[in-house]
Amino acid sequence: MAERKLMTGNEAVAMAAFDAGVLFASAYPGTPSTEILEVFSKQEGVYAEWAPNEKVALEAAVGASIGGVRSLAAMKHVGLNVAADPWFTLPYIGVSGGLVVANADDPGMHSSQNEQDNRYYAKAAKVPMLEPADSQEAYDLTREAYRMSERYDTPVMLRLTTRVCHSRGLVERAAKELPVRVPYIKDEVKRVMIPGHARLRHPVMVDRLAEMEEFSNGFPFQRAERGAGDAVVVTAGVAYQYVKEAFPGVSILKLAMTNPMPRGLITEFCEQFSDVYVVEELEPYIEETVAGLGLYPRGKVGVPRVGELNVDNVRDAFPELAKATGAPVPAHPSHVEGLPARPPILCAGCPHRGIMYALARQKAIIAGDIGCYTLSVLPPLSAHDCQVCMGASITMGHGLEKAMELELGEGEEEERGTHMVVSVLGDSTFFHSGVTGLMEMAYNRGRYTVVILDNRTTAMTGFQDHPGTGITLQGDPTVTVDIEKLVRSLGIENVRVVDPYDLAQCKQVLSEEMDRDAPSVVISRRACVLRERTSKEPYAISREECNDCGLCMRLACPALVKRGEEVTILTDACTGCGVCAQVCRREAIKV
Amino acid sequence: MSEPSETRLTDEATRSVVLAGVGGQGTILAANLLANALLAHGYDVKTSEVHGMAQRGGSVISMVRFGGAVASPLVPLGEADALLGTELLETLRNLEFLAPNGKVIASRTRVDPLPVLQGTVEYPADAEERILSLWPDSIIVDAPAIAAEAGDARAANTVLLGILSPELPVGVDEWLAVIGKLVKAKAVEANRNAFLVGREFAGKR
Numbered sequence: 001m002a003e004r005k006l007m008t009g010n011e012a013v014a015m016a017a018f019d020a021g022v023l024f025a026s027a028y029p030g031t032p033s034t035e036i037l038e039v040f041s042k043q044e045g046v047y048a049e050w051a052p053n054e055k056v057a058l059e060a061a062v063g064a065s066i067g068g069v070r071s072l073a074a075m076k077h078v079g080l081n082v083a084a085d086p087w088f089t090l091p092y093i094g095v096s097g098g099l100v101v102a103n104a105d106d107p108g109m110h111s112s113q114n115e116q117d118n119r120y121y122a123k124a125a126k127v128p129m130l131e132p133a134d135s136q137e138a139y140d141l142t143r144e145a146y147r148m149s150e151r152y153d154t155p156v157m158l159r160l161t162t163r164v165c166h167s168r169g170l171v172e173r174a175a176k177e178l179p180v181r182v183p184y185i186k187d188e189v190k191r192v193m194i195p196g197h198a199r200l201r202h203p204v205m206v207d208r209l210a211e212m213e214e215f216s217n218g219f220p221f222q223r224a225e226r227g228a229g230d231a232v233v234v235t236a237g238v239a240y241q242y243v244k245e246a247f248p249g250v251s252i253l254k255l256a257m258t259n260p261m262p263r264g265l266i267t268e269f270c271e272q273f274s275d276v277y278v279v280e281e282l283e284p285y286i287e288e289t290v291a292g293l294g295l296y297p298r299g300k301v302g303v304p305r306v307g308e309l310n311v312d313n314v315r316d317a318f319p320e321l322a323k324a325t326g327a328p329v330p331a332h333p334s335h336v337e338g339l340p341a342r343p344p345i346l347c348a349g350c351p352h353r354g355i356m357y358a359l360a361r362q363k364a365i366i367a368g369d370i371g372c373y374t375l376s377v378l379p380p381l382s383a384h385d386c387q388v389c390m391g392a393s394i395t396m397g398h399g400l401e402k403a404m405e406l407e408l409g410e411g412e413e414e415e416r417g418t419h420m421v422v423s424v425l426g427d428s429t430f431f432h433s434g435v436t437g438l439m440e441m442a443y444n445r446g447r448y449t450v451v452i453l454d455n456r457t458t459a460m461t462g463f464q465d466h467p468g469t470g471i472t473l474q475g476d477p478t479v480t481v482d483i484e485k486l487v488r489s490l491g492i493e494n495v496r497v498v499d500p501y502d503l504a505q506c507k508q509v510l511s512e513e514m515d516r517d518a519p520s521v522v523i524s525r526r527a528c529v530l531r532e533r534t535s536k537e538p539y540a541i542s543r544e545e546c547n548d549c550g551l552c553m554r555l556a557c558p559a560l561v562k563r564g565e566e567v568t569i570l571t572d573a574c575t576g577c578g579v580c581a582q583v584c585r586r587e588a589i590k591v
Numbered sequence: 592m593s594e595p596s597e598t599r600l601t602d603e604a605t606r607s608v609v610l611a612g613v614g615g616q617g618t619i620l621a622a623n624l625l626a627n628a629l630l631a632h633g634y635d636v637k638t639s640e641v642h643g644m645a646q647r648g649g650s651v652i653s654m655v656r657f658g659g660a661v662a663s664p665l666v667p668l669g670e671a672d673a674l675l676g677t678e679l680l681e682t683l684r685n686l687e688f689l690a691p692n693g694k695v696i697a698s699r700t701r702v703d704p705l706p707v708l709q710g711t712v713e714y715p716a717d718a719e720e721r722i723l724s725l726w727p728d729s730i731i732v733d734a735p736a737i738a739a740e741a742g743d744a745r746a747a748n749t750v751l752l753g754i755l756s757p758e759l760p761v762g763v764d765e766w767l768a769v770i771g772k773l774v775k776a777k778a779v780e781a782n783r784n785a786f787l788v789g790r791e792f793a794g795k796r
Contacts, residue, residue, distance in 0.1 A: 167664035332669020342704035344649035562710030
């Protein structure tokens with residue numbers, strides 16, 4: 001037997017891409033997809049990069065495909081929103097070297113702002129989609145995806161979910177294909193989508209979809225498992241694993257290719273049963289097709305439409321099926337009630353803490369963004385007022401400021417809005433999609449303040465490099481984007497740099513810039529404490545000076561603990577950043 | 592990794608271990624050690640881990656399932672054969688995963704969550720007693736202290752694996768080999784010692 005290794009789904013995708021001869025891969029980090037590129041980038045002879053954002057990553061992969069090599073773009077579900085522009089036109093153009101988009105949805109929102117179901121993106125763009133159910137399938141279907149991509153001249157979506165990405169399972173790799181370069185042949189009718197060309201290409205896509213449906217009906221990974229009883233469960237992805245345990249021995253139609261849906265296969269198999277069930281995470285995507293075939297499936301009537309599935313909630317979805325299949329319902333001790341919650345928090349010594357504390361005291365509306373600093377929304381820092389997606393801090397801030405300043409029509413007695421506005425985002429997020437927002441601010445004469453939290457890394461996803469760090473994904477030195485110069489080049493004259501460990505400086509610079517009747521940018525610069533820990537002496541609280549006022553507790557630092565009325569510093573946890581000593585009005589916190 | 596051995600137990604029912612702790616305590620590595628030891632012994636293995644935002648000091652759970660053919664990577668409630676707790680409150684929180692005959696092996700480690708640090712909620716001071724009252728056979732040890740004696744307090748989770756190990760058919764040599772493969776070179780010795788101390792501790796009970 002060939003060597004079998006434990007791999008996460010992400011590792012399996014990376015190794016399959018390598019084994020498929022992929023030479024080019026691009027991504028922006030995003031949980032749960034990040035490790036795909038991290039693992040791929042370490043393989044021999046490949047090129048892999050962190051792009052500033054997912055649109056850039058996908059477009060670069062399109063170029064690599066046109067250039068004739070197999071390419072990969074990886075992203076989390078919301079990343080495909082950013083990449084949606086190339087996503088919808090790319091299938092008109094097709095591929096030269098195979099192109100796969102590894103898209104990782106996050107049911108249950110383990111580390112995301114929403115739980116959108118990206119299977120609809122595949123359907124909407126007429127892109128074939130494969131859904132692995134474990135690491136071995138993540139490997140096998142990635143290999144299949146490249147064959148399919150070239151056979152049908154189309155990009156392919158590999159639709160992963162958190163539980164596939166971050167579960168380990170045994171993987172047996174297949175023989176490696178050597179990379180090839182398809183010779184470049186100029187073909188502007190196929191690759192330049194002016195309306196006249198696109199009108200020629202769209203019917204090709206529709207015909208291709210019909211062809212691929214035939215393929216989908218016969219695709220060997222679409223598996224009809226005949227069991228006992230009059231019921232069949234149609235399922236796909238990791239939900240299949242839950243069905244196997246919740247309803248042991250039931251007949252299953254396990255789909256691996258869910259766009260185009262294998263309608264012939266579904267009808268042919270399901271017609272043999274009196275009861276048809278559909279078990280899938282998130283939206284009733286499969287159910288809609290099965291229902292459209294007149295099979296009257298039971299799906300979201302029982303299966304939750306929100307959150308992640310598991311064996312328990314799948315079993316609970318259809319008690320009659322659980323009973324019929326004799327699923328053992330384990331007795332388990334009741335949930336221990338009333339325990340303190342443990343939300344994620346900013347680390348001790350986190351450079352975001354000082355600046356967010358100072359900001360929260362400015363009485364402004366804080367338009368926030370996506371990153372570790374979003375955790376400052378939780379009390380007691382409470383330093384975020386709104387947040388929607390990557391980069392939106394700057395642009396929402398722009399609209400907010402205008403809304404506050406616009407005068408109401410005649411006859412209105414209300415005053416103008418009086419709130420100040422500050423936008424806050426991290427360095428990696430700024431490079432991702434903050435730069436165009438800053439142009440909006442400069443061009444359209446915004447007069448608010450943008451704070452860029454420059455901690456020199458992409459921290460939340462595990463310390464990836466970006467255009468501001470001077471190092472590429474594969475470890476080579478490169479140019480470093482100078483944030484100050486970039487901001488000034490947009491026409492913003494007021495650019496200040498502060499040290500977030502220096503609270504007085506933060507407060508002073510923030511008030512000066514916020515009072516200014518002009519756009520301004522404050523760069524709060526200090527490396528993530530988990531990356532560059534300057535070994536400083538831990539602080540301690542002098543019992544003589546401390547009056548237990550609790551002011552320092554508003555920093556929400558995990559090194560500060562209040563026991564009864566008394567506040568103490570946990571020496572092992574304290575990194576010596578000194579921010580709490582600056583908050584104390586009695587100089588009770590000392591080294 | 593090694594090839595599945597001849598002893599592959601193809602018809603064995605799936606068994607499960609839940610590892611519960613706080614982001615940053617290293618449950619992913621502990622789960623990976625356990626999973627690879629089980630793999631080396633010839634089982635089908637699946638694990639589940641937590642990445643991303645929850646790692647910033649939040650509650651984290653890793654799961655390891657093994658047997659002839661494992662389906663779900665997630666452990667259903669009431670089905671875990673063992674709960675390895677690297678922190679007391681998280682151990683208490685996750686008792687619901689245990690099967691009636693499941694084992695609790697936990698470290699007497701306390702990490703205060705934010706609401707406790709803030710003084711708005713009390714840490715359950717009787718967490719250990721509550722675990723023992725609900726699960727009388729629980730083994731609760733000061734894992735970091737034991738690991739420190741074995742060479743490095745950071746090998747605390749490996750002490751817990753050592754205590755768990757007699758419950759599993761994996762041999763000591765297989766365990767030590769897996770530790771050698773997966774742990775950073777400079778920490779291998781401390782982790783092997785920590786494992787052996789834990790295993791010896793379990794044997795004395």
